[in-house]
Amino acid sequence: MKPFVGETPDCALCGGSDFETRLLGVRDLVWQKPGHFRIQECSACGLLMTRPRPNPEELAGYYEGAYSGGTGQGDAKKDGATSGLTRRLGRYRMDVIGKVRPLHEDDRVLDVGCSYGGFLKVVRDEAGCSTSGIDYDAGSIEGAIEPELCDYRSGTLVDATYD
Numbered sequence: 001m002k003p004f005v006g007e008t009p010d011c012a013l014c015g016g017s018d019f020e021t022r023l024l025g026v027r028d029l030v031w032q033k034p035g036h037f038r039i040q041e042c043s044a045c046g047l048l049m050t051r052p053r054p055n056p057e058e059l060a061g062y063y064e065g066a067y068s069g070g071t072g073q074g075d076a077k078k079d080g081a082t083s084g085l086t087r088r089l090g091r092y093r094m095d096v097i098g099k100v101r102p103l104h105e106d107d108r109v110l111d112v113g114c115s116y117g118g119f120l121k122v123v124r125d126e127a128g129c130s131t132s133g134i135d136y137d138a139g140s141i142e143g144a145i146e147p148e149l150c151d152y153r154s155g156t157l158v159d160a161t162y163d
């Protein structure tokens, strides 16, 4: 197994630079892609991050032949975005977010890595928020659910031009 050689950024939440390794050798169990991840915890705030994070070339390899691309599973995955399981997971995520700050209809929610937009649909339906979603996989965005109700974009957050 080859470790990633990408960046080791400071904490995305508090800017801290002291980390402790919590998990080593984490592998892609869904797509069985090569390589492994290390999960580190920020000593200041406890945020868990993939660190080092894959560089763009390594990340691109994870999308090749996966998600919507070339698997023949695109429709099934899109159907999964509106399944009962997705709705239950979406409500669970909203509960977790609500422990920090409950969502209200005047909130705007951005889902980074939104896939077909299943979680964002739950957010719209349950809390009435306006939603935006971005995913590296252009095929997921092309087939995203309820495109008339959400600002979907493909690409990376770093390259996106949100307000």
Ligand SMILES: [Zn+2]
Pocket: 011, 012, 013, 014, 015, 016, 042, 043, 044, 045, 046, 047
């Ligand atoms: Zn932190």
